[in-house]
Amino acid sequence: MNGPARSTPHASSKAAVLDIIRAAGTISRVGLINATGLTGATISLAVRKLLDEGLVLETGRAESTGGKRRVLLQLNHNARYAVGVHLDHGGITYVLTNLGGAVVARITRPGAGGQEPSVIIQRMAGEVAALIARVGVEPSRVLGLGLVSPGPLCASTGMTRTPPPMRKWEDYPVDRELAAATGLPVVLDNDATAAALGEHWSGGMGSASTSAALYMGTGIGAGIVIGGITYRGNSGNAGEIGHVCVEAMGPECWCGARGCVEALAGPAAVVAAARADQALARLVDAKRSHQSLAADFAAVSRAARRGEPQATAILERSARYVAVAARTLANIMDVEFLVLTGPSFAIAGSVYLPIVREELDRGFFARGVHTVEVRLSHTAATAPAIGAAAMVLQSELVPLHAAQRLPENLTVDEPALAAPIV
């Protein structure tokens, strides 16, 4: 999906104009000139191309402000679609979103488990085709597929280090194979980064200049959004909050380091603690199947909601470690807004939320300057897949370089632009 056209100034201004129309809802050509600083001729040309391609519609006229009433433009939401896939060993979530980022179809299927990657890829291709067919979208209108999985990822070889149940995927060219199987261009990214982007597109990231999504699926991670753009680091592997050390002499983690918060407090640690507890062992799968991790974690959470004190204690211990990692993230990034997202927070977020909030109120280093607002996502289970689809829309329609080049008042997805400008 890296055609040379994307780096030309021409493609960039078209993409920038499209994104401003998307964020604004409706906007006139004059509004676009004001918002971009581009010339009238450039805007006219870009709008003409967007109309020709069917990506934008003319939609009535603005209220008169004295002169001629201006023609309003809006995104043609159903002109294009994108598939988002969240691959994890515990489950695979698929969404189909339209150009505006709205989810038009969603399915969840069994995870990668311990099966061969090539077998899973063939199954995924069938599930993607079924997803698209279900809503009757012409395949030619599907721009591509965003695939997100646990990191760290490498552009050429996919996952370079995997949680134990996904070892077979290490250095497997997952993006290339899935592209071949589906016939769609594939972009690959980290699940937590995608979750942040999904929250951002869903309006769940607030308006702070730096926000973060603390993600918990089977692993723990974070996605960071700076000025409306997901921050990726040198290799796309930023935000690995699951592997920050919270006990220097703690247990060894599968990543090779010691005392990682994921090893001490992730869903696998919660389930292991439940398995070791006489009162709770009956709730969790004795076979320690990786497939059952999400179900076992949910069982412990239900027990806590029923008021079983051992289950509550285990989850609260996990939450305190997660809260410490959240404080670390906030202190390093000077974050003003944090959303808890991902499948495990969809299940047990209500236990974690107050403990994370308390830790940040009490311990955030710059608390004398500002607080850190913490919220639980409304789309915690699907945020990574939504973000995966958004990645496709972004890379096709808003080349990242163009977005970074926008003046500050044009920051992509700036909530101030969510209302019409003109």
Place this chain on the structure above:
Amino acid sequence: MNGPARSTPHASSKAAVLDIIRAAGTISRVGLINATGLTGATISLAVRKLLDEGLVLETGRAESTGGKRRVLLQLNHNARYAVGVHLDHGGITYVLTNLGGAVVARITRPGAGGQEPSVIIQRMAGEVAALIARVGVEPSRVLGLGLVSPGPLCASTGMTRTPPPMRKWEDYPVDRELAAATGLPVVLDNDATAAALGEHWSGGMGSASTSAALYMGTGIGAGIVIGGITYRGNSGNAGEIGHVCVEAMGPECWCGARGCVEALAGPAAVVAAARADQALARLVDAKRSHQSLAADFAAVSRAARRGEPQATAILERSARYVAVAARTLANIMDVEFLVLTGPSFAIAGSVYLPIVREELDRGFFARGVHTVEVRLSHTAATAPAIGAAAMVLQSELVPLHAAQRLPENLTVDEPALAAPIV
């Protein structure tokens, strides 16, 4: 120093052009057009203004490439100056830099100690005047003063939370008072962020897209540079790596949280451990004076260099915690280059360097994708003051918004531009 002119497109293109000339060394007008994408008319106008203000000089002609030989432009390094001040309780470091960021004068004086801020401010004003007078620079050529101190800082009230010895400075309007006392505009920032900027201007930050400076003075912090720009977070308080938790059940830190790396491993912890050791107690000040912290830390470091095993053990224990915090920083930011800087690394960096390197080689999460290069700064003692002066040059000459608006190939301080483009 926040004049409205800075936000006009006009001021921005002038500033952007100036910064490209600075980074390029010498460059022609055609080179500027190519590098900026601005029109010939805009470049001509901007260059004319820079020549009129004496900020830029014409300096001979480029080799002919067939046509007319092009006039080369270069920065007039001695047209303007900036003062940088690093205020800490252990010492105050002053530098005077020219427009190119080169240090033309430097002095170090006793720290803030326990004295009243108003007394220290008056002394500082005298020391600043002496610094400027020493090199015979006309005061009218001094653009302003950058002041850096331990965070967290608040724009309106200065330091909002201070290490114990600096409690009197809490909520003291240090920037306003120093501006009144010196007659210079003052910009205030965090010492670790300034150290990163100082390293960046001194060429010590490499060419990675995300680099960090791990700072140790009397406290521990970090400055983060993303794409050539210092990352500041929501309130200018990013990079507080000294207050990441490395022992969830560790001792309480002065900041109010538990298990912070600064509390476990900072110079005060090193000196306290030496004081508690029979063999080393003779080396350190029994009165626990805050003034003597830097001297005491240096005494322990010298003992380690002499081969005293207890001193080595204490420093290595500190280094292991610092290394864990460095790994946390690298995992969250996906850092490719890390420089150890600040007065305490100037003293004991050789002990810390191999231990930080080993931790990152062994435990950096994305080590399968890339390594993290770690170096010891050549300007560790003065980097914060150099960065403080650079802040003044940046805010006067390269408004941050303008810099953020530059296309990627114009990233401020891009090392690729250090050689002439034309």
